[in-house]
Amino acid sequence: MTRSTSMTHDAQAALDAAGLTRRDFVRRSGLLIVAFSAARAAGDLGLVPDTLSAQGINGPGSPQLDAWLAIGADGRVTAYTGKCELGTGLYTAQTQLVAEELCVPIDRVRLIQCDTSMTPDQGTTSGAQSHPTNFNKANLALAGATAREALLQLGAKRLGMPVESLVAIDGTVRAKSDASKSVGYGDLIGGQKFNLMLNRAAARKPVSEWKVLGTSVPRLDFPAIVTGQFEYVHNVRVAGMAHGRVVRPPALGATLTAVDESSVQGLPGVLKVVVRKNWVGVVAEKPWQAEQAARQLKATWSAGTALPDQGTFHERLHSQTATRDALSVDSGDVEAKLASAAKVIKATYRHPYQMHASIATACAVADVKTDAATIYSATQAVYPLRSTMAMVLGLKPEGVRIIFRQGPGCYGVNGADAVSYDAALMSQAVGRPVRVQLARKDEMAWENYGPAYVIDERVGLDANGTIVCWDYQGWTLQRGNRPGGNAPGNVVSGMLAGFEPQMAQPRSPAPAPTGEFDNGNNTVPNSVTGCIGGMCGGTGTVASERVLSRTVASPFFTGPLRSPARLQNTFAHESFMDEIAASAKADPVAYRLRHLSDPRLRDVVTAAAGKAGWDARPSPRTGSRRTGVATGRGIACVLYEGDNGYCALVTEVEVNQDTGLVLVKRCVAAIDVGPVSNPNGLRNQLEGGLIHGMSRALREEVTWSGDRVTSIDWRTYRPWFVGDPVPVIESVIVNRPDAPATGAGETSITVTAASIGNAIFDATGARLRQLPFTPERVKAALAARG
């Protein structure tokens, strides 16, 4: 067999196993099948095409069956996916999917993930879009169904029997009536192409017949991970590899004035100081040598840009006038309804900048040659990164190969793309492969944070305490984003190397909403109808509705962080819903149900409350003491992204009213994500979302002072450690075999902060409207009870 030098070991091994030669036919396609989801990156920010909101998350995929699946001479199946493992269990779930649709044992399936020379272009693995994209009636799932039907047809021909009399089972096609009449997949097509298009009429296996999918197959990668055998991107080693470290500016806005290369001359192992505009790196033979040299390098920088005062940041954000305005819904009658309402309630909620803060700093290995480059990267977006990498390196995209290797959980655009540019720039400069891993501070001071928010909520109530109108105005900030297909400046290393970050273009007033209702950012609350031009897509009953979002320039880089915008908006909506219920002296569960029309959302609320043994009564609890420990329960719910998974969460908390410390004691979640691929995996995601959400709700906040970020390590940005107290977690999985598969990884985190805040209110009567709920903020809210 001809061995391609550009193949990774894994990829080549898979081809060998499949009995195939180089699959140069993989990506060739003149046709596009556009995957379901519209772009959901950042709302309409007025950016140039092919980036951000204009960039579809899911890519074109491929209409050709051979791009997705290959069957080897030994009958083994190799599958190719553009949605990769980020730690959520997707590798295992996709392997289950392929095994199920093709009727082969799971250990005969090999999955190749995200490699621009091997796999279909499925855009970005993000936004909880992997299940919607690959587990319904398109892409990988449809490829499986198409291949099974094709194999049955081939089997019918081979066995000389009608296809209706045959069944696909254990990698063979055989007669239903006579198991001795069978032929293996390897004999039917091993080592050859199908030469078929995906067949939209091919039937998925019904959930009732699933044997592998829908079961709690243990994660396939865990045995290698727990024994230190697993290859993360950090473990990639290539021959002749050198090591690089970056030298970032000391402050935001600082530019490079001079680099004194002699300051590192003669240090052991140093190969080169690399400079490109404001981007600086040092390459050495060994990582410790590169690190020493980076510390010792004398670089001179201009003064940084003074940052706005953190203490008054939200007020400043609230007063900005150069804003990009967008209306999600506007029934046109909200002001009139507010004016005539029996009662008007309003509140303002504040969310901090938070960071992805992955457990490992970002790492990449690049091998850049004169006209070609190979980059091992933990990026979520191999094809988009190929395009921007080509811009950074001055190469043609076809000459750049991006190979995904798993990194730490990223939760969005962490440092993976930025460090890929870093490694590539250094490799190009020294003509050798270079591995770069960021220092903790360099990652935390410069990553694309989840942005801060200020959200004003107002409702009008009628005499019965029913909501008659809902008004939302939210302010947030933006600078850069995912690099998309053409904006390397959207992350720090691209910006330093001379590319501009994209900025929202101011536009006021917002145009009237048109087209289909889209609640991808959960800007629109649960309780409203979500109507545009007579078509309604909301989950609630309140018809008078206005939702206006305003975006301004951020001093820091921003980008999607697990449940981007959805979490911040849901915190405001679901905290406010609790305030309204309290004002109406209604039980928070009953009051929600009174305003919800979507039966699936109602069902998760009822299921969570039922499992929790919900104590139906208005909040706050009466008779609590105002000192010492108080206990309470809260609820919050969401239809994530307006169409991508239902979740309701009851939390029970203890609030120490003397110290302001909040302990979450119990969480009961109900989740509905359509048919469940792997129940244990789903529970793991749900639990992880809750703990991550609790960490963000109680502790996490980017801090800054003067011209620089001051949350730069695990003491200054303190998340929830493994030894910190955790709640008991119970879950109800509402299985909907007939519904489309939706995302799951971002549902529970979306409701956590609101649910905790509502429980604190129930316990103490103090309303927390600013995250995180630090002891200081809790004590201030307790003092404000009067």
Next chain:
Amino acid sequence: MSVFNLTVNGRAHTVDVDPATPLLYVLSDDLALRGPKFGCGLGQCGACTVIVKGDAVRSCSVPVKAVAGAEITTLEGLGSPENLHPIQKAFVDEQAMQCGFCINGVIMTAKALVDRTPNPSDAQIRQALATVLCRCGAHVRMVAAIRKYAQERQTRRTA
């Protein structure tokens, strides 16, 4: 540069490095081990933990010269995918991780604890893991896996 003899997972190695090189760098880059990982380089997260003389040690913050001659155990030294160590098996049984990058720190810290304190209380487990970080939120399962391991270890010893 200086020559150091290290015993890692029972095997003798000789490396020629700057004495100030953190042990983690030697393990990762000179010995190509994948268990101990760089998380922060500051001793704050635990991802780099190895066991030296029975103690859980943050290898990112220990210069190689400080451990020359000592017996060092890394995650690879416990078991293999085909023959998991009981603590590794407990984490697989409980599916107690997500991305898995932190698991080295969790397992090695917990193993050192249970080796020393065979029947740890919840408070002792929490104390040991007070500065071990997991960002995916597998905390509840991790503590369950550690309890399971400790209990099964007790059972094996008394059987």
